[in-house]
Amino acid sequence: MPARPMDPRTRRSRSALETALRELIAERDLSQISVSDITKHAGVNRSTFYEHYTDVHDLAAAACTTVFDELVAASPAAVPPATPDGGPPDNPLPDLFAHVAEHAPLYRALLGDDGSARVINHLLQRMTVTAHFRRSPGQDTGPYETEGAEDRADAVGTPHDPAAAFVAGAVLGSVVDWLRHDCPGTPEEMGAALWPLLIGIAAAAGWQTERPGSPAAG
Numbered sequence: 001m002p003a004r005p006m007d008p009r010t011r012r013s014r015s016a017l018e019t020a021l022r023e024l025i026a027e028r029d030l031s032q033i034s035v036s037d038i039t040k041h042a043g044v045n046r047s048t049f050y051e052h053y054t055d056v057h058d059l060a061a062a063a064c065t066t067v068f069d070e071l072v073a074a075s076p077a078a079v080p081p082a083t084p085d086g087g088p089p090d091n092p093l094p095d096l097f098a099h100v101a102e103h104a105p106l107y108r109a110l111l112g113d114d115g116s117a118r119v120i121n122h123l124l125q126r127m128t129v130t131a132h133f134r135r136s137p138g139q140d141t142g143p144y145e146t147e148g149a150e151d152r153a154d155a156v157g158t159p160h161d162p163a164a165a166f167v168a169g170a171v172l173g174s175v176v177d178w179l180r181h182d183c184p185g186t187p188e189e190m191g192a193a194l195w196p197l198l199i200g201i202a203a204a205a206g207w208q209t210e211r212p213g214s215p216a217a218g
Contacts, residue, residue: 057116094188111175
């Protein structure tokens, strides 16, 4: 059943609260931000907050959904299919790490030692689902990458796919480690170093990284 459209008042309230959290997170750690801080910054009352979110961590997951979706879209968690001429897939890792660098304060606050396990699990789930539905060239991604994807993913549930979860965890772990060490190396350098490892994992898992009939595919 399609999700019910959000009424304008609810949309405004949620937008104000999510914007407030994103602005506050640029100034302090997530653990130091209270519901009162957020509602004061957003100009709404506490009852409005609790109409939409259970706590700060719940808001954090919602507030960062747009940025999370950008990361998932840039993520090589599923190893894209081969190029039309049968060659190996293009390396998307430089774009991934460039995206992380652009949003480094946000990701460091949410994924670091003082971040939110709930937010990390939220992101890992999204990356695992994406990996699962992109495993083979031409496989339908279903509803997971369209508007309202999170609600539909929750309704269907994260598929049990250990290989997809493993690759998603490897990608996310690399991102977290890079942030923890203050992003050493350029996105291009990170991509060049890690891409062969990811291709190796995909091949070991039986994912098709070359088109059938191509010289590389044998």
